[in-house]
Amino acid sequence: MKKLGVKAFVAIGMLSAIAYVLMLLNFPLPMFPTWLKIDFSDVPALVGAIIMGPVAGILIELIKNILDVISTGSETGVPVGHIANFTTGLLFVLPTYYAYKKVQSKKGVITGLTVATIITTLGMSVLNYFVFFPMYSIFMGFEVPKLMVVIAVAPFNLIKCIMISIVFYVLYSKMQDRIAKMRQAF
Numbered sequence: 001m002k003k004l005g006v007k008a009f010v011a012i013g014m015l016s017a018i019a020y021v022l023m024l025l026n027f028p029l030p031m032f033p034t035w036l037k038i039d040f041s042d043v044p045a046l047v048g049a050i051i052m053g054p055v056a057g058i059l060i061e062l063i064k065n066i067l068d069v070i071s072t073g074s075e076t077g078v079p080v081g082h083i084a085n086f087t088t089g090l091l092f093v094l095p096t097y098y099a100y101k102k103v104q105s106k107k108g109v110i111t112g113l114t115v116a117t118i119i120t121t122l123g124m125s126v127l128n129y130f131v132f133f134p135m136y137s138i139f140m141g142f143e144v145p146k147l148m149v150v151i152a153v154a155p156f157n158l159i160k161c162i163m164i165s166i167v168f169y170v171l172y173s174k175m176q177d178r179i180a181k182m183r184q185a186f
Contacts, residue, residue: 008052008186015044015056016063023068023085029159033148036156038163042089046168049097050109051179052186057097061089080135087127091120092161096168104180109172117161125154 004012023041028034041064049057065082074081099112133144172179 004052004055005186008056011052011186012048012056012059012063015048016060016067019044019060019064020067023064029156032152032156036152038160040164040167042092042164043168043171045089045093046096046164047171047179049093050100050172051182054094054097057093058090061086061093065089075140078135078139080132080139084124084128084132088120088124088157091123092116092164095119106169106173106176109169113161113165113169117158117165120161121154121158124157125149128153 019041026037026039045057045060048060065086069079095116096112100108129149
């Protein structure tokens with residue numbers, strides 16, 4: 001694992017700020033519950049992980065969620081949604097990074113994004129069913145139907161991951177040479 005220097009921490013701070021702003025620019029999709037919202041805040045974390053390594057991706061996901069908790073708070077008093085967002089980000093960013101690390105090309109990015117989409121969709125379905133929905137029940141005092149995981153959460157996560165993958169792939173395709181140079185600088 002690479003050690004992160006001052007330049008890396010400055011880059012992580014900037015990417016975290018961009019991720020936070022992108023997190024605020026969220027929107028619901030028709031046919032899904034309004035509390036499920038799309039945002040592209042995982043794209044800066046993907047960029048950071050590809051350039052500086054997995055620790056950078058983790059830190060960007062963490063900082064963006066801390067900034068959001070501080071500025072918007074949490075309906076439950078406990079940041080259940082932010083913990084879920086952080087977990088979702090990790091399930092998406094880390095597999096993408098490790099697949100890209102093995103094959104540092106467009107093929108590696110596509111493989112990573114595909115694997116990450118599957119892992120995130122399945123992983124968050126299981127975690128929502130057994131962890132996050134029960135946490136909402138405890139802290140909010142109402143039961144979230146477990147069927148919601150099948151009819152809403154899993155398809156939503158699949159669509160969200162596909163949308164993020166497309167945006168990241170387009171960005172990566174345009175900046176592939178620059179990203180390779182930046183990887184060497186860190």
